[in-house]
Amino acid sequence: xxxxxxxxxxxxxxxxxxxxxxxxxxxxxxxxxxxxxxxxxxxxxxxxxxxxxxxxxxxxxxxxxxxxxxxxxxxxxxxxxxxxxxxxxxxxxxxxxxxxxxxxxxxxxxxxxxxxxxxxxxxxxxxxxxxxxxxxxxxxxxxxxxxxxxxxxxxxxxxxxxxxxxxxxxxxxxxxxxxxxxxxxxxxxxxxxxxxxxxxxxxxxxxxxxxxxxxxxxx
Numbered sequence: 001x002x003x004x005x006x007x008x009x010x011x012x013x014x015x016x017x018x019x020x021x022x023x024x025x026x027x028x029x030x031x032x033x034x035x036x037x038x039x040x041x042x043x044x045x046x047x048x049x050x051x052x053x054x055x056x057x058x059x060x061x062x063x064x065x066x067x068x069x070x071x072x073x074x075x076x077x078x079x080x081x082x083x084x085x086x087x088x089x090x091x092x093x094x095x096x097x098x099x100x101x102x103x104x105x106x107x108x109x110x111x112x113x114x115x116x117x118x119x120x121x122x123x124x125x126x127x128x129x130x131x132x133x134x135x136x137x138x139x140x141x142x143x144x145x146x147x148x149x150x151x152x153x154x155x156x157x158x159x160x161x162x163x164x165x166x167x168x169x170x171x172x173x174x175x176x177x178x179x180x181x182x183x184x185x186x187x188x189x190x191x192x193x194x195x196x197x198x199x200x201x202x203x204x205x206x207x208x209x210x211x212x213x214x215x216x217x218x219x
Contacts, residue, residue: 057083116149164189174207
């Protein structure tokens with residue numbers, strides 16, 4: 001069983017990071033991500049310095065900008081794979097790679113909040129080595145002026161690394177639900193917040209016919 005200890009950012013301009021993971025098997029081992037390792041990656045999360053690539057899925061249900069250097073896997077109506085999966089190795093094998101995956105599906109007359117609650121129940125409730133960090137809320141983000149519901153949880157992999165996972169759901173005007181999942185190493189989750197926010201700010205629900213590009217606010 002693992003214990004989670006994590007102090008995060010106190011802002012995008014200045015921050016401190018402390019991460020520790022304890023994994024108990026036959027012996028107790030403590031693994032730490034050196035603060036220097038994280039601080040040396042500051043430029044990777046400067047939104048103004050990142051080169052962004054715009055993506056629109058084949059069914060023209062959404063468009064979004066993601067870091068151009070990330071490796072991508074593109075799905076379509078023929079493959080049945082998610083429209084967009086992108087991953088960044090963070091340049092450090094000791095860290096869990098940053099990863100985003102977007103899916104679009106019929107909402108089955110369920111609200112974004114209902115889909116979020118169901119996903120939280122499936123991924124977090126009763127699961128070993130999984131901890132809810134931010135409960136389900138529909139007040140933190142907006143996408144294309146539409147209500148967004150989200151939650152954040154942490155979990156450990158077999159190597160004892162802790163991941164931070166943001167799950168976001170939003171419904172469009174065409175009875176479709178958009179699911180965005182963002183995963184990264186827990187020790188750099190707060191540092192990557194500007195990247196996450198840019199993804200959400202640039203996400204367009206094409207079926208809504210909304211071309212507004214004003215930044216979305218975060219409480």
